[in-house]
Amino acid sequence: MEYQALAIPDVVLITPKVFGDERGFFMETFREDEFIKHCGPYRFVQDNHSKSKQGILRGLHYQHRHPQGKLVRVTHGEVYDVAVDLRKSSPNFGQWVGLLLNADNKQLLWIPPGFAHGFYVTSPDAEFQYKCTEYYSPGDEYSLAWNDADLAIDWPLLPGKTPLLSEKDTQGDCFHSAVKF
Numbered sequence: 001m002e003y004q005a006l007a008i009p010d011v012v013l014i015t016p017k018v019f020g021d022e023r024g025f026f027m028e029t030f031r032e033d034e035f036i037k038h039c040g041p042y043r044f045v046q047d048n049h050s051k052s053k054q055g056i057l058r059g060l061h062y063q064h065r066h067p068q069g070k071l072v073r074v075t076h077g078e079v080y081d082v083a084v085d086l087r088k089s090s091p092n093f094g095q096w097v098g099l100l101l102n103a104d105n106k107q108l109l110w111i112p113p114g115f116a117h118g119f120y121v122t123s124p125d126a127e128f129q130y131k132c133t134e135y136y137s138p139g140d141e142y143s144l145a146w147n148d149a150d151l152a153i154d155w156p157l158l159p160g161k162t163p164l165l166s167e168k169d170t171q172g173d174c175f176h177s178a179v180k181f
C-alpha cells in the first residue's frame, strides 16, 4: 500500500496494491502496522457501510465530544469525497480537500478526528464503506453546510442538479457558527 499526504497533510490517500489474476483480484485494505506508521496511533472500533443513489450528498458530518477518525473507501460506483479541517490550532483550519474515490481506483482516504466529512455520489449509485475510531454517538452529531460560502467547496455537481440531502443536512451549520475543535 502507498500512503500519500494530501494538501492538508494529516489527510492521507492510500493506494492499495492490487493483485489481479484470472480469478479476479486480491488486495489488502487495512494493515494496522503500516497505518500507524503513516497515519498515527489510532484504533478502529466501528465499521459502516452505506449505499446511495446518484446525486445524493451526505455531509458534512462530525462528532464533537467523541470525534471520529474515518478510513473511507468506495466498493461500488464513485463519489467525490471531502474533508474539512475544523481544528482551530491547525495551519489548515477552514481548508478542505476533495477527490474522487471509486471502485476502480480502490483508493482509501484517512480523515483524522477534528474534520467534517461528506461525499457526493457521481455514479448511478455507490456503496461506501468506512472504519471509525469512535463509536457513533447520536447526541453528538453535527452537520456543516455542504454549500457554505466561506468554505467554497468545488463539488463536481451533475449539470443542472442540486444535490439530494437528508432533512438533517438541509439544516447544516455555516462554517462561521459551526462548533470547532
Ligand SMILES: Cc1cn([C@H]2C[C@H](O)[C@@H](COP(=O)(O)OP(=O)(O)O[C@H]3O[C@@H](C)C(=O)[C@@H](O)[C@H]3O)O2)c(=O)[nH]c1=O
Binding pocket: 048, 050, 058, 059, 060, 061, 062, 070, 117, 118, 119, 136, 166
Ligand atoms: C452514522 C450512523 C448512523 N446510524 C443510523 C442513524 C440513522 O437512523 C441512520 C442514517 O444515519 P445518517 O443519516 O446520519 O447517515 P449518513 O448521512 O450516512 O451519516 C454518515 O455520513 C458520512 C458522510 C459520515 O462521515 C459518517 O460519519 C456519518 O455521519 O443510521 C447508526 O445507527 N450508526 C451510525 O454510525
